[in-house]
Amino acid sequence: MDARYKSRDIERRSLDVDSLKRSFLEWLVYSVGKDARAATRRDWFHTVALAVRDRVVDRWMDTTRSYYHEDAKRVYYLSLEFLIGRLLTNSLSNLGIMDECRQALDRLGLSMDDVVDSEPDAALGNGGLGRLAACFLDSMASQGLPGYGYGIRYEFGLFEQRFENGWQVEHPEQWLQFGNPWEFARPEVLYPVQFYGRVEEFRDSVGERAYRWVDSERVLAMAYDTPVVGYGGDTINTLRLWSARATSDFNFGHFNEGAYMKAVEQKILSENLSRVLYPNDATEIGKELRFKQEYFFTSASLQDILRRYLQHHTSFDNLPNKAAIQLNDTHPAIGIAELMRLLIDQHGLRWEKAWEITQATFAYTNHTLLPEALEAWPVRMVERILPRHMQIIYEINAKFLTRSKAKAAGDNARLSHLSLIDERGDRRVRMGNLAFLGSHKVNGVSALHTELMKETVFADFHAEFPDRITNKTNGITPRRWLKQANPALSELISSRIGEGWISDLGQIAALKEKADDVVFREEFRRAKRKNKKRLAAYIARQTGEEVQIDSIFDVQVKRMHEYKRQLLNVLHTVALYNEMRDNPTVSWVPVTKIFAGKAAPSYHMAKLIIKLINDVAKVVNHDPSVHDNLKVVYLPNYNVTAAEIIIPAADISEQISTAGMEASGTGNMKLALNGALTIGTLDGANVEIREQVGADNIFIFGLTAEEVNDLRANGGFNPREVIASNPALKRALDMIATGAFSPDDRNRYQPILQALTDGGDHFLVTADFADYCRAQDAAMQLYRDSEEWTRKAIINTASMGWFSSDRTVNEYATEIWDVHPVKPTHDGEGFR
Ligand code: H53
Structure with a gap:
């Protein structure tokens, strides 16, 4: 050379x-x-x-x-969302430079810092599910696992949230505006994806009935690859995102203006497929474009997976030994029918063989039990957009129902639950059932969630296939969520126990004994203080509000949703405000309530709660009678970058969902890892956090999932009675009802009051209020004893080893995927 x-x-x-x-x-x-x-x-x-x-x-x-x-077995993680955030510090940190x-x-x-801050935040996801996918990519690469992420290269990520007069307004997120230095465009990696058209039946070469999909419209999927840098830089995996390109099949031949404009219009329409991320987290809105997005990226990914497989193999028999495909929620579940179609229609396999291969290749992760979030597409729509897939789904269904135990027992109710088609009203395809049936393993994301899956949505499937459901409690990557986000604490930890924890978070348990070391406690506090200063400066920049570093930073950051109960938190805030005003001579522990999180643009109730928090903030923050002992801030535009500043500075982590409704949560893990004490219900992974940190080091309150279930089964409860019997709650609600926080529109919060009273308080805000206040009081009392508080905070950090996404991914790798680490050979020169 x-x-x-x-x-x-x-x-x-x-x-x-x-x-x-x-x-x-x-x-x-x-x-x-x-x-x-x-x-x-x-x-x-x-x-x-x-x-x-x-x-x-x-x-x-x-x-x-x-x-x-x-010829290693690879795992393909199919996800409509990858919430990766910024990549510069991540790459530098994982490369060790x-x-x-x-x-x-x-x-x-x-x-x-200036350079780092010039990077846009890649927000190709909504919340927990998308961020989990990003943590898994980091963990797979860091452990040398042959893992690929497949998703969509949205031109516009999750909207940018701004406040106008306290209301959320959405602005487009133009993260690609100035180009993306991390990605490699692959214009040669291009797959056709079909839509619409019809199915033609014919006889194949051996006289068997066969089908072809004709007269369809085509869109091309073009690949963009982003390297995923594993810790240490040894393994660099690939995140492949698809962008929609129009085919040149349009008829540009007729050069009259109408045809030309129509052709261009068509091009724009097809390329809309990868234009924008749907901004709903754990709620479905059932739009046709969304379904097309799901099929678009799933079909392209499967074609790519089969192409790669066929480089080494001539028969498909070995596919399950070479490829594991993980469905991140039901969003890519149409892949079950698509793989069947590709194997049968394009590669000539027989049904039984194709089904055996499909089931052995796919696995499905369920992330929610909320009925409104379980995808069910109208049969008429699926038929129109993917006619061949609809046929395949019918056939899977018919074969399954004929053989099911329920059929044998003549149990029609169970049979109708098992069906892939919901026959009530306008008929719908149940994507959860399709994903379940087409997979060899199905998992929930926390122990409680997995048990509830067995008892509720998938009870009948669980009876049919008792070995299929398995639990894989979520995790978070310690590289981003401790090493990068919290250099102060990371350096302190490494100074005492070495750097092993970065790739083996279990080692952090060695810090437990340091909880009794007075010098270590002092240093731990110093790190927290540094992070709180950084956050206070950020709050001042973002909101103009000055907050006290010595106050309790009480943090609730997550998507805005009624089940997550930000409303419970703001009601406590109002009650605390009243108490402080009533008792001005008491020496209060100052509290800063910090909220952040986006609401889906069409979720009116969630947006109204944001406005309420901002309205309460305006009154509380300007009331001299509380002597700055209480501040409320709502930070705009919560994203991964903001999380990296907020989480290391938190004293209290609010994990207060109605029990049984949060599948897992992962913010709960990030906050505890950074030494925040949790105030939480026994929901999702909070249950396992309590097991790890010990009941003395967490503030648990409220109804359990079982109690919630019983309460609802017995016809609910009477929120008016609960309100009447709790003067603090009654006073807070009366203030909101009479416009104490909205003098410009006294009726503004009627919908909230209505939901809490006549609406039956579905999320049990009033039912849990008293116990929540008790937990808050206990936390405030403990904070006065700073040594004891720090001791518990250290124990929290030291007890979070199990929540590393390395552990989670390893469980998937050994118990579901059967993939193993591969050590790359680097024969290049100049490597360190
Ligand atoms: O997935 C997280 C869970 C969390 C759950 C969340 C989620 C979404 O972000 C979007 C859709 C969905 O069905 C679920 O709400 O509890 O921690 C990762 O598993």
Whole structure:
């Protein structure tokens, strides 16, 4: 090789400060096209990202080559959402060159923070489900597992939330506006995806009945690849996102204006498929475009998976030994019918063989029991958009129902629950049932959730297939959620127990004994204080509000949903406000209530609760009679980047959903890992958090899932009686009802009051109010004893080892996927 190229090649891989600095200057000029004088912060971000990407590419190719040479079994994680957030610090941190990069920028007179802050937050997801997918990608790469993410490259991510007069308003999230330095466009990786048309029956070469899908419209799926850097930089996996491209099949032949405009219109319409993420979290709205998005990315991914498989194999018999496909919720569940179609119609397999392969390849994760979130598409729509799939679904259903035990027992009610078709009203395809039936394993995301799955939505399936449901409690990646987000605490931890916890979070248990070490406690507090200062500055920038560092930072950050009960929190806030006003001479522990989270744009009740919190904030924050002992802030535009600032600074973690309704939660894990004490119900993974941290180190309150169930089964309760018997609650509600927080519109909160009273208080806010206040009081009392508080906070951090997504992914790998780590061979030069 030409020596000049060779040395440049080595330079590209070198991780020392000088090489980085030289690379930055070269990239700035030759790729961004600016000189140092004219470069903006954003230019520098692109420069640094491209130079870092250089250091990843060889290892990425090595990884892919190793998988190929070993013909390793891969796992494909199909997800409509990947909430990855920013990638620069993530890549630098996982490559271990954070300090080197900082120094290189320093030598150029640049601030690392400014560069980092110029990166847009990639919000290709709504909340927990999308962030879980991102944590899993990190864990798979960090453990050398051959894992691929497949999803959609939305042009617009989750909307940007702003407040106008306290109301949420949505703005488009243009994360790609200035280009995305991390991705590689693959214009040659292109698959056709069909829609509409009809099915034709014919006889195949051996005279058997066969089908073909004809007269359909086609859209092309084009791949964009983003490298996923594992911790240590050894394994670099791939996140492949599909973007919709129009085919050139349109008839541009007629050059009259009408035809031309129509053709262009068509192009725009097809490319709408990857235009925007649906902003609903755990609620379905059943729009046709959404269904088409689901099929679009699923079909492209399956075609890609089969293409890769066929590079090594001629028969499909081995597919389940070479590919595991995980369905992240029912969003890609149409993949069951699609794989059947591809195997039968395109590759000529017989039904039985195709079904055996499909079931052995797919597994399905359920993330919610909320009935409104379980996807059920109208049969008429599925028939029109995917006529061949509808046929296949009918056939799967017919074969299954004929053989089911329920049929044998003549149990018609059970049979109708098992059916893939909901026959009540306009007929619908139950995607959960399809996913269940087409998978060899089905999992819930916390122990409680999995048990409830067996007892409720999938009770009849569980009776048919008692070995299929399994639990995989969620986890979070300690790299992003402790090492990167909380450098102060991470450095403290590493100084005492070494760095092993970063890739083996179980080791963090060694900190438990440090809870009794007075010096360590002092340092732990110092780290928390540093994070609280950082958050206070952020709050001041975002809202103009000054908050006290010494106050309890009481944090509820998550999507806005009635079942998550931000309303319960704000009612407690009003009650606390009243108590402080009534008792001005008491020496109160100052409290800062911090809220953040987006509401689905069409979810009026959720938006009204946001407005209520902002209205309460306005009154409380300007009332001199509480002497700044209480502040309320609602931070706008909660996203991964904001979470990285808020979570390390929290003292209290609010996990207060109505028991039985939050499948798992993962914010609960992030907050506890960062040393916040949880106030929570026995819901989702809170139950397991309590087991890990011990009942003395968590504030549990409220009805249990079983009690909620009994209460509802026995005709509910009378919220008016509960309200009448609790003066603090009554007073808070009366204030809201009479316009104490909305003098400009005294009736504004009628819908909320109505829901809590005549509406029957479905989420049991009033029922849990008294016990919630008790838990809050206990927390406030404990906070006065700062040594005891810190002790418990340390125990929380030290007890979270089990909630690493490395543990979760390992369980999937061994118990569902049967995939194993592959050690890539790096034969390149210049690696560290
Ligand atoms: O998934 C998280 C859970 C959380 C659950 C959430 C979720 C979505 O974000 C979207 C759709 C859906 O069905 C569920 O609400 O409890 O922690 C990851 O499993």
